[in-house]
Amino acid sequence: MTRKTADDFHPEVLKLFDQYVHGQASRRDFLVGAAKYAALAGVTATGLLAALSPQFAAAQQVKPDDARISASYVEIDSPNGNGKIRGYLVKPAKAAGKLPTVLVVHENRGLNPHIEDITRRIALDNFIAFAPDALFTLGGYPGDEDKARELFQKLDQTKTQEDFVNAASYLKKLPDANGKVGVVGFCYGGGIANFLATRLPDLAAAVPFYGRQPEAADVAKIKAPLLIHYAGVDDRINAGWPAYETALKAAKINHQAFIYEGSQHGFNNDTTPRFDEKAAKLAWSRTIEFFNKHLRT
Template sequence: MNDREHPTSADFDSLLPASRIDRRTFVTTLSAAGFALAVRPALAQSVISTPADGLEHGSTTIPSGADALPAYFACPAGKDKLPTVLVVQEIFGVHEHIRDVCRRLAHEGYLAIAPELFYRQGDPANIEQISEILSTIVAKVPDAQVMADLDACAAWAAAHGGDPARLAITGFCWGGRITWLYAAHNPRLRAGVAWYGRLGGEAGALTPLHPVDVAGDLQAPVLGLYGGQDQGIPLADVERMRAALEQAGKPSEIVVYPDAPHAFHADYRPSYRAAEATDGWRRLLDWLRRHGA
């Protein structure tokens, strides 16, 4: 298989892991993730490296139920009552690109928190094959668990310099789907920005609903940023989501970059598109500020 981002249907069998989960289950897992690759991308090729000057940042643990949820955070040093952004990872976990996004937000005046939402199921950093990450980790993560963990992060932020009245969320790929779901889950959320997150798909025991199913339940406006050349998220799904939002009368928006592929913001991958990523980031900041976050 070559290095294109999305396998065709003929590639799925070659991606099936040694455990030989059934093909339908694996395809459903790919859909929930929003994309697939044969081998994880190399993080050493990141274009952007944001310094931590003037920031407080690092690793922490956040109480979530009986567990201690690992997380990375960044915020302006010595500041209080900060607007908070929950940053939701791709399937690769909280790697350097996600930490860099937190530092970028911190330089804009936010307390940014990126929790390790897979930590109970496993560490994707130690797995080379995408198929194994999807089948052994991602497929076992319940949406309900993720919602509870994000609630715990919001509570932690309120106790550590964040302003609970100015809470927002953004997420990439797998995290883009979660962004839509969390906007329907938390009535205290002010805004969300979903980067190329899956919008529809088959329901499963752990993933019973998708964004298009909860469009009418959104508690906060969401900005969706999508690529017109994304082979994993059909434009038909984007239009279906737009129609659902319009029918529900929700003040959310979706922007499609016609020439952009999936993961156009991921500056450590060949899919990165600087112009679209820069414009999307500008829109993110404007959206958060416009909606009081």
């Protein structure tokens, strides 16, 4: 069966889906709004939604029991956050010397199978990778994307931000790590990557994928080099980029930013039709190169 891409969907359907995914529209809103486009395509609105939703198993690149990695779930304390954090810790099975670390921050659905797979991919590039689940204190990722989004709205974001601060501290202190921590985040996680850059003066590198920008007043606090990825078709997120760029330049922050023309928000997520293989491959190669440069020396 041919894999669907963003080109197989009307642009208005993609906009509706983006609003639905980010809590700006309900499931019913999507179904009602997409109905006329579904009729033109000879399908149902429910069918459109199903076609746009993640297919985790089909996209998996690294199996959980891959012999090249060592993966486990760990819990750490987060006293000024939600009390405890549970996350997915993945290391290369064989490593010579101490390794750099990467904090992986999920989208607004918690630690789903896609983010676990991303974490394993990073470990295969010879990093220690750790992906916390922001939903842990609410029972963890529930195995259903709709339920996960509903849970996400119940989080105290101030406490959740502290959870990620503590997760970075945990990585920095790991005995088999070299003390350097980078962060990569996607959508919500991209916003957290930007936040951590303003919050952690010893952060070694930050890579936000299509994430919300920090307040302009906080940009001067950034010490880490930034590699920023944006989708070309993403008005909601891209609206904040001009002010962010101006603040980064004014504060003389080491940064690179790339806009991948024609790609949709979420283009790196290879479980959905919004995945853009060309853009994702380029952005990911730049990300690993960036981490190798800033976390290994």
